Amino acid sequence: MAKPIALECRGITKTFGRVVANKNCDLEVYKGEILAILGENGSGKTTLMNMVAGIYYPDEGQIFVDGQEVTIASPKDAFAYKIGMIHQHFKLVDVFTACENIALGVEDEGRYRLADVRRKVIEITQRYGFVIDPDKRVADMSVSEKQTVEIIKVLYRGADVLILDEPTAVLTPQETDKLFAVLRRMREDNKSVIIITHKLHEVLSLSDRVAVLRRGEHIGTVNTADATEGVLTEMMMGVKVELSIERSEPKNPQERLKVEDLHSVNEEGRPILDGVSFTAYSGEILGIAGIAGSGQRELLESIAGLHQLTQGNITYQDPKTGKTENLRDKNPLQIRDLGVRLSFVPEDRLGMGLVGNMDIVDNMMLRSYQKGRGFFLHRREPRDLALNIIEDLQVVTPSAATPVRQLSGGNVQKVLVGREIAAAPTVLMAAYPVRGLDVNASYTIYNLLNRQKEKGVAVIFVGEDLDVLMELCDRILVINAGRVTGIVDGRTARKEEIGLLMTKSKEEGVGEYGEK
């Protein structure tokens, strides 16, 4: 029974500035097994594996390969120890073919001949049952094909330990099944496979053992055969944290924004939004939960007029006149000209919401620079606004003339949220507004959103921390792979329930558009 240990981590600690990513983590993986590393977003799974793959260097701790202590300081070192990692963001050259990408950086003996590379690639594909055209350009490939190329690349370099970071996040269920078949074949071939994931059903169906990480710490490793969803969820989520965000009952909720059957596709023609429908009411906070990249960003951007839809309707109901407007296929300016007061705090603060090199006053003007008559800018109002926001939200800045790039993350966000709220919105959308913020700044943002809700604004909040969503939101919409898998009541929902909805595959999710 006792299989030899292929790779072992002992007491690994890694900090980034003041943030502790991993704390004293122990982990071992045997030859010929599939180990799942389970944890929520930000629990330190990827960081830990990046240290094994040579991307980061641990602050403390040791790594053993085949019982020998090793120093892995670069991806090249990792390859030398036959460790290969398939990252979530593929590192491929678009204009190269699969073969060329695979051959990249490999210093084989003898002359470089593409024909030799191809032969070896085909050998690997046949051995593990991959389906790939070695002469296809990466640019013409689907995401799943690109992933296959990444896996072959690692195998081509002779890796015995394969680490896959959220490999199924971008795959369809069918593609996932194929990938799992390949991974099982690798296990039979006595290779060690580590799969980073937060999807419980995958863990249960694929892995031999599960290591659970929570907030950077290794909580424990269990045999999959002995585990149940309940046990794993508890290990993953931990005890519920009391956040004590004040939450009032929605007052006089009225239909404000109705979204019906939104569809959109990416450049490759794959669906991003796949029939999203919901209604946002005034005086409530609607939370949106889901695994990163499930279509949350595109959903908000399509409402804001920044993302092209292929199908669907967005209807806005004016609180004063009761008139309705269809917002589909209108750009942000046209939406504003309709008298729709829609504010949007995008995920990318300095790349979209603000201009980093401009000062606070000029950033205030982004939304309003066209106001006022004539050819010239009117800086008085934005300056007053900037000063108000600095005072009200306690933005720490040398002056209103400081470029926002120089502010800390929390202060940047205060400036952005402050500006969007100053427009007296009737709908306020915020994507990951507390990401990277410390506790105090986060609470400032929660309170701002709550105050808007009390004023009768329809607030849409995309978050990643389920505890926060459950404390803050009146309803939580769960989205997975561009589909709504459920809408639950924020007051009564259980965390496990939301977690399951987040990972629910497409087939199960159909037809569940719970309304309040």
Place this chain on the structure above:
Amino acid sequence: MENMAKSEKKNTPLLHIVKRDQGTVTWYYKLIVRAVAILAAILVSGILITILAKANPIEVYGSMVDGVFGSSRRIWNMLQGVAMLLCVSLAVTPAFKMKFWNIGAEGQVLISGLACVATMMFLGDTMPTALLLVVMTVVSVLAGMIWALLPALFKAYWNTNETLFTLMMNYVATQLVAWFLKAFVKNGSGVLTPMPEYGLPVIGGKAYLLNVLLVAVLTIAVYVYLRYSKHGYEISVVGESENTARYIGINVKKVVVRTMLISGAICGIAGLLLVGGTNHTISTTTVGGRGFTAIMVSWLAKFNPLYMVLTSFLLIFLEMGSQQISTDFRISSSIADIVTGIILLFIIGCEFFLQYRVVVSKNRKENVK
């Protein structure tokens, strides 16, 4: 992080480069770095000239200053030089601020000059002077705008590479001028006799005064346009981040085309001043590389028209000073280009010290244990 880890294992490089946090760069640090760069460049070029000319360095620098400030005529030449270079630099600045690499100012100015000269030649006798001046201005500005519009349209709608497009347009303009001179100069020499009778009026008895004044007004106008107008604000947003521009609903295509039209129009004014206000004739080298030097002027001044007065003065000072040296010490006049090239490289290179910091690598082995 990766670098540090890597360096620890292998030959532990002594120096490690990290990006500077722009928040910590103070204005006086910037000033000092640039001043040091300019001084170093002047020092290096001084040494170079001293070696090449086998002369006393003090004399070399003296000759340089003499060449620029030595007489009232030289000062006027300097002012004229600064004005013309500044004018072209003003033209490229709005486009550059938008991150549109317009290296076609050379051609845009030249084609305007050609339009101007053609007007002077063919319409000079047919209308009163005042009307002629108006026609010359309109025609020059239009020509510059057309030359700028073509690459702008293709950039906006098909994302055609503007650097190469505008570069090629320069040579199309040059060949058009060459053709014009050979086709329409009656004596067949290809050299057009100046026509001062149709030129811009001379004011205050100084040939270049009008040019200098007009460019001064233009400098302030461009400064105000970029800093205080809604258009200028849109240019900054598009240049900083197209995503943000989209987010607030700016029509990026429109801004690109409009800004290039303005760039082209200012090039047209430069062409008018060079041909109608200065040379009263044209040749293929009338613009004389100003279109390229202007890019440096604008970039070095961080696209601020007021600073550009200083940077264009710096370049003109070097150019005229080096020319004086070449006469005084009988060395090739190409020394001016060499000195300009050296100082440009020094100033460009000093950007590194503003963007990055070189730190001595810590040996992290102890920490790791």
Place this chain on the structure above:
Amino acid sequence: MIAFLVSAIRLGMTFLLGSTGETITEKAGHLNLGIPGVMCVGAACGCYAEYMYFTAVGSNVVPVLAVLIPLIAALLGGALMGLLFSFFTVTLRVNQNVTGLAITTLGVGMSEYIISEASVIFTKGSKYFTAALPFADALGSFGKLVFGYGIFVYLALAIALTTTYVLNKTRVGLHLRAVGENPATADAAGINVPLYRYAATCVGCGVAGLGGLSFIMDYLNGNWEYCVDAIGWLAIALVIFTVWKPNWAILGSIVFGALYVASSYIPGVSFAGKELFKMLPYVVTILVLIVTSMRQKREHQPPQSLGLSYFREDR
């Protein structure tokens, strides 16, 4: 007709060398607008070396040396300019466009200075460069068209073909292209990105330096002219015209050469009309630019990170 083609090919080879040099540089992700300056310096260094050699040996000229010495000088001169460019763009990571333009200014100035220290007539040396194979004339017009050239034509062809081979068929070429397309990926694969960029730029500039020399020694038969930089801009245009493929550039360069010299060989073109003809290569390049950008075909696009500096810790 034969004379026209011969002339087009001789000029074309200057373009070919220049554009092959620029292609090598661009494949590594460097848009080097300093190529015109580099070609000037290459030409000037080559000519100066020839001048020195002739002054040193008097009448005892060894033909091989008379060719080899200028070639090496041009190569080195160009490569040194490339080194300068790389130092600024790779090590100091400053803007490539601005650096390139400054290099051009510097290069033009340097070449003029170097020439002013020597002479402007190198016809004696030029003879060794243009000497054709002895049996060329005997084979009639075919012989003239195929064997009737000096060393530069064959050298340029060899360099262009070798470059194509290296880029497409060797590991070095694969890595080089990866560096230009996606330096982060190349870096992650263990490729030394700065080294490749330095090397490619220096080699490319060396080849372009040869191009500058070929213009003076071959096409102009040893009469120095202050217009090497204009040829350099056309060489950059040729890179786009032939969509970053040196083997296509062989044909492209002849087309450019033909367009450039056509006016002298087409009967009935006026003195002025010639100038309009010289406009053709530029206009054609613009058209190619437009067509390629409209078609958006992947294989006809410039390297993806062309013009961008790479700093590993930028993510």
